[in-house]
Amino acid sequence: MKIPNGGIIEYGDSAILIEFSKTFTEEAWEKAHNLAGLLRQSKIDGLLEIYPTYTTVLITFNCLITDHYTIKTIVNAVMEGSADSKQLEAKKGQYYRFPVIFGGKRGSDLPFVAEHLGTSEAEVIKTFCSGFHKIFTFATFGGLLMEGAPFAEKIPRLKTPHTQVPGGYVAVAGNQTAFVPVTSPSGWRTIGHCPLKVLDLEAMPPVQYNPGDYIEFFSITEEEESLYSEKTIQDMKVML
Amino acid sequence: MEKCLIVKSVVFASVQDLGRTGLMHYGISSNGAMDTYAYLLGNELVGNQSPQPSIEITAFDFSMSSTVDVSICITGAPADITIDALPVDAGKSVILPAGKLLSIQKIRQGLRVYVAVGGGIEAPMILGSCAMDTIGRIGDTLHKGQQLLLKNPEISPKPSYGSPWNIRVCDGCNMDIFKDYLEQFYQSTYTVSPDSNHVGIRLEGPPIVGHQPTEVISRGVCVGSIQIVPSGNPIITFKGRGGTAGYPIIGVIASVDMELAAQIRPGDSVTFTRISVEEAIKKYRERFGGLKLAKAL
Numbered sequence: 001m002k003i004p005n006g007g008i009i010e011y012g013d014s015a016i017l018i019e020f021s022k023t024f025t026e027e028a029w030e031k032a033h034n035l036a037g038l039l040r041q042s043k044i045d046g047l048l049e050i051y052p053t054y055t056t057v058l059i060t061f062n063c064l065i066t067d068h069y070t071i072k073t074i075v076n077a078v079m080e081g082s083a084d085s086k087q088l089e090a091k092k093g094q095y096y097r098f099p100v101i102f103g104g105k106r107g108s109d110l111p112f113v114a115e116h117l118g119t120s121e122a123e124v125i126k127t128f129c130s131g132f133h134k135i136f137t138f139a140t141f142g143g144l145l146m147e148g149a150p151f152a153e154k155i156p157r158l159k160t161p162h163t164q165v166p167g168g169y170v171a172v173a174g175n176q177t178a179f180v181p182v183t184s185p186s187g188w189r190t191i192g193h194c195p196l197k198v199l200d201l202e203a204m205p206p207v208q209y210n211p212g213d214y215i216e217f218f219s220i221t222e223e224e225e226s227l228y229s230e231k232t233i234q235d236m237k238v239m240l
Numbered sequence: 241m242e243k244c245l246i247v248k249s250v251v252f253a254s255v256q257d258l259g260r261t262g263l264m265h266y267g268i269s270s271n272g273a274m275d276t277y278a279y280l281l282g283n284e285l286v287g288n289q290s291p292q293p294s295i296e297i298t299a300f301d302f303s304m305s306s307t308v309d310v311s312i313c314i315t316g317a318p319a320d321i322t323i324d325a326l327p328v329d330a331g332k333s334v335i336l337p338a339g340k341l342l343s344i345q346k347i348r349q350g351l352r353v354y355v356a357v358g359g360g361i362e363a364p365m366i367l368g369s370c371a372m373d374t375i376g377r378i379g380d381t382l383h384k385g386q387q388l389l390l391k392n393p394e395i396s397p398k399p400s401y402g403s404p405w406n407i408r409v410c411d412g413c414n415m416d417i418f419k420d421y422l423e424q425f426y427q428s429t430y431t432v433s434p435d436s437n438h439v440g441i442r443l444e445g446p447p448i449v450g451h452q453p454t455e456v457i458s459r460g461v462c463v464g465s466i467q468i469v470p471s472g473n474p475i476i477t478f479k480g481r482g483g484t485a486g487y488p489i490i491g492v493i494a495s496v497d498m499e500l501a502a503q504i505r506p507g508d509s510v511t512f513t514r515i516s517v518e519e520a521i522k523k524y525r526e527r528f529g530g531l532k533l534a535k536a537l
Contacts, residue, residue, distance in 0.1 A: 011413040012492025013520035015462045024457055051460035053484050058460025062537050063495060063521045064528055137458070140482035145458060157455060157486070159470045163435065174455065174486070184482060185439060187469070 001031055001082050008072055011058070014048075016068055018057040018075060028055035029136055033211055038078050047071070052211070053137040053145070094213040095132065095238045098179065099220040099228045100170050102128075102192040106222075109158075109189035113172060117151055125219050127151060128191070132214040133177050142199050142207040143180035146215060148172060161187035168193050170217065179215070181207075192217075195229045196236060208233055243308045245361065245388040248341060251300030253382045255293050255363045259371040272371040275352055278316035282356030286313040286333050289532040292360025292391070293370045295382070297353040303343040304355075305336075310390060311358035312336050317350025333358075362389035399499055403508035404429070408497045408515045408523075412465060412489035414456065421448050425490055426514055430474065434506040438480035441501065443510060447472025451488070458486040464493030464501060466512075476501055494520035496527050 009017040018035060021028035036052035039059070046065030051058040061071055102125045103110040114121045133146040149172070157173045163185050165171070171178045171188035178188055181198050194217075199206055209215075216238075220228065247253075256279065259272020273279035273296055283291045295304075314321050314330045321328045324340045336342050344353055363370035364379075372379035382388075400406075409426075412418075418425070430445035449472045461467075465477045467487035476493065477485065478501065493501050494515060504510060515523075528534040 009413045010411060010517055011489075012410045012462055012464065013495050013517045013524065015492070017413045017459065019459075022457075049460075051483060053459045054457045056457075056459040058462070060462055063524055064534055064537065067521060068517060137484065139458070139484045143482075145484065157470070161469070176458070187485075187487070 001034065001079050003076070003079055008075065010068060014063045015058060015060040016071060016075075018059065019055060021055040024054050032057045034082070035075070035079065038082055039075070042074070042078060044071070044074055053139075093134070094209065095216070095240050096209065096213065096233055096236045097216050097218055097238055098170075098194045098196060098233075098236060099224070100129075100192040100194050100217045101222055101225060102219055104222075106166075106193035107170070107191040109171070110191045113155055113189050113191055116155060117153060124151075124191070128172075128177075129217050129219060132216045135209060135211050135213045135215060136176075137211050138207075139178060140180050140184050141182040143178060143182070143184075144209065144215070146177050146179070148175035148177050151175070155189055157187045158189065161185050162190070165190050166193070168195060170194055195225045196231055196233060197229070198233050200232075241307050242387065243390040243392070245295075245304050245306050245310070245357070245390065247382050247384055247386045247388070248303040248305060250297075250302050250382050250384055250386075252298040253302050254296055254298075254372045254379065255361055255370055255382070255388065256296040256372065257293050257363075257370050258291055260367050260369040260373075263367060268367065268376060269373070270369075270371070271373045272369065273354065275316055275350075275354070278352070278354045279356070281331070282313040282315040282354045283360075285315075285331065286311050286356045286358045288356065288358065288360060292357065293363040294357060294361065295355040295388075297344055297347070297355065299347055299351055301343070301345045301347075302353075303341055305341050306338055306390075308338050308390070310336050312342070313356045314344065314353060315356065316353040317347050319347040319353050320345045357390065360391045362391050399497075401500070401503055403505070403510075405500055405504050405508060405510045407500050407510060407512055408494040408520065409466065409491035409512045410494050410515060410517050410520050412491045413459075414488035414490065417451050417453065417456075417488045418448075418468070418490045421451055421490070422514065424448060425474075426512055428511070430510045432504050432506050432508045432510060436506055438478055440481065441476040441478060441504065443474045443476070445473070448474075448490075454488070455486050456488055458484040461485045461489070462492055464495075464498050465489045466491045466493070478502070494523065496520060496523040 007019045011017045020031045032052040036050045039050045046062045049060040114124050128149040135146045137145045139145050154174050155172045165186045167183040169190050170192040171190045173188040256273040259270035313333045322343045366378050428445045430443035433442035448468050454470045466474045
């Protein structure tokens with residue numbers, strides 16, 4: 001694997017960002033997650049966090065103990081060591097189906113999304129539920145960012161973020177989809193709510209899904225919510 | 241008034257530490273606290289970050305007071321321990337209030353009792369130790385009325401709290417987007433919005449507009465990252481932040497000034513000063529390097 005020129009970016013005094021691409025590509029995503037996996041296997045003094053997302057890996061460190069130069073050297077060595085060989089076995093993704101109550105109070109931005117796309121709310125839901133979304137990265141507290149739905153246009157983020165959206169929300173922005181199990185601020189357009197219990201704070205790790213897995217959403221009514229509120233994601237696994 | 245302990249009654253006691261090591265080949269023995277475990281335990285329980293000079297009481301009753309409230313811990317042989325006649329447990333950190341009498345009586349089963357003091361006792365260091373050496377005639381036993389100065393714990397100078405705040409910032413990960421906006425950002429004075437918390441500190445001021453793009457692919461966000469949201473206002477993402485965001489980042493607060501960002505109040509004024517990563521790391525190491533607990537970061 002190689003890091004593109006200018007792909008190691010200083011990010012304050014205690015972090016670097018490794019950027020494989022400025023725009024999203026599956027290849028860059030895969031490289032970022034492979035690099036993160038390799039770094040996680042190495043013992044690196046002062047290293048705090050390794051966080052692969054779409055096309056980047058954020059690496060944070062304690063600058064009392066180490067510095068940018070040391071971390072960059074290690075990253076380059078790890079990258080060179082992995083040249084031409086995929087050191088991580090390509091893990092086969094798991095598939096899940098997530099129920100969602102769309103619109104209304106639980107998806108207050110659905111009307112905006114429909115209006116922006118020049119279509120009906122029902123059409124937005126239909127398109128959104130039309131296939132599996134590949135999980136790209138973890139976000140807010142076990143939340144997920146994944147492939148967007150095949151909408152005709154990108155969905156703009158909010159100009160001023162919501163200060164609090166109830167946990168379990170499903171939201172869209174750009175050509176991405178988010179599922180966030182906890183109540184949190186969000187700059188994304190909330191279109192629905194998923195009642196599944198996905199977090200187990202007594203387990204390590206506290207969530208079962210991972211980047212590289214797939215989720216398909218399906219529409220349920222408010223009345224059907226109780227059917228799913230005690231279900232875990234293991235119950236929603238599908239075999240393809 | 242001096243911050244000190246005052247010996248009220250004593251037969252045989254002394255100030256001790258771990259003793260002098262590495263000088264045996266000069267014929268100099270270590271000396272120091274006889275019961276190393278009891279000495280270290282007391283220091284640990286009283287919260288000292290390193291073993292500090294403590295009082296070793298041998299065999300006979302002892303009493304003392306302090307001119308200021310001070311935390312102490314008694315270890316070693318069982319004894320009757322009281323503060324102003326009220327019983328006190330051994331092996332627990334307690335406060336000896338200013339002016340009250342600590343009394344240690346009827347030492348039994350063993351011979352020695354230790355009084356560890358929060359921050360330690362100021363004692364002359366000779367050849368690296370305050371331990372009494374009767375052969376080398378270093379140190380002496382304590383006498384009635386003797387004052388033992390308490391160490392002033394080393395506290396780093398207070399940071400410059402208070403509005404208007406000036407906070408140092410290193411370049412963030414989107415400098416290509418903001419290269420024409422840095423002058424504006426670093427010359428502006430911002431006001432802290434009431435809509436701020438541990439997740440994000442929202443700032444209001446001359447909006448930064450016209451930069452492109454206003455959104456990037458979501459990526460990991462460090463503590464102290466200053467995002468410019470589409471309204472043009474900066475948000476300092478803080479420790480409670482979500483892991484990712486897609487607003488471009490103009491800078492990241494220098495680690496050494498993160499404590500200032502943590503303290504700014506709604507309505508306060510804030511300006512920013514740009515510094516290099518090298519300078520930021522140097523300043524951070526100067527400030528945090530002196531804190532032993534910083535190793536736990």
